[in-house]
Amino acid sequence: MNHRKTGRKLGRTSSHRKALFRNMVTSLFEHEQIRTTDAKAKELRGVAERMITLGKKGTLHARRQALETIRSKDVTSKVFDELAERYRERPGGYTRVIKVGQRAGDAAPMSIIELVDRDVKSATTEESA
Numbered sequence: 001m002n003h004r005k006t007g008r009k010l011g012r013t014s015s016h017r018k019a020l021f022r023n024m025v026t027s028l029f030e031h032e033q034i035r036t037t038d039a040k041a042k043e044l045r046g047v048a049e050r051m052i053t054l055g056k057k058g059t060l061h062a063r064r065q066a067l068e069t070i071r072s073k074d075v076t077s078k079v080f081d082e083l084a085e086r087y088r089e090r091p092g093g094y095t096r097v098i099k100v101g102q103r104a105g106d107a108a109p110m111s112i113i114e115l116v117d118r119d120v121k122s123a124t125t126e127e128s129a
Helices: 014-031 038-057 060-069 073-086 120-128
Strands: 033-037 095-102 109-115
Touching: 014 033, 014 038, 014 060, 014 073, 014 109, 033 038, 038 060, 038 073, 038 095, 038 109, 060 073
Parallel strands: none
Antiparallel strands: 033 109, 095 109
């Protein structure tokens, strides 16, 4: 029985999964949109939403907790300053998963995970730079 066992293992060890999600959440907040598989995107939602909630708290303890997960101090400051203000009135649901078809190599279902109400202008300029 698989009762009370939440989360996908993704064929990785627990340390590899933790590192994977740390890298992915950092990239998501840096670029505000990333392309990945459906399963990874759905699991990443919870990590990203937790980080934005910590950003909305804004305390020193919350910042230190976020720094345990987010790999960049610059991205952490973006979460606590810019994103926390952007989502101040929103009670949750900061990310969106959009299915985009299948990957050419192995036909894995692919998705785009992005921040809701993302700043399209700054995201496109960051990608082109």
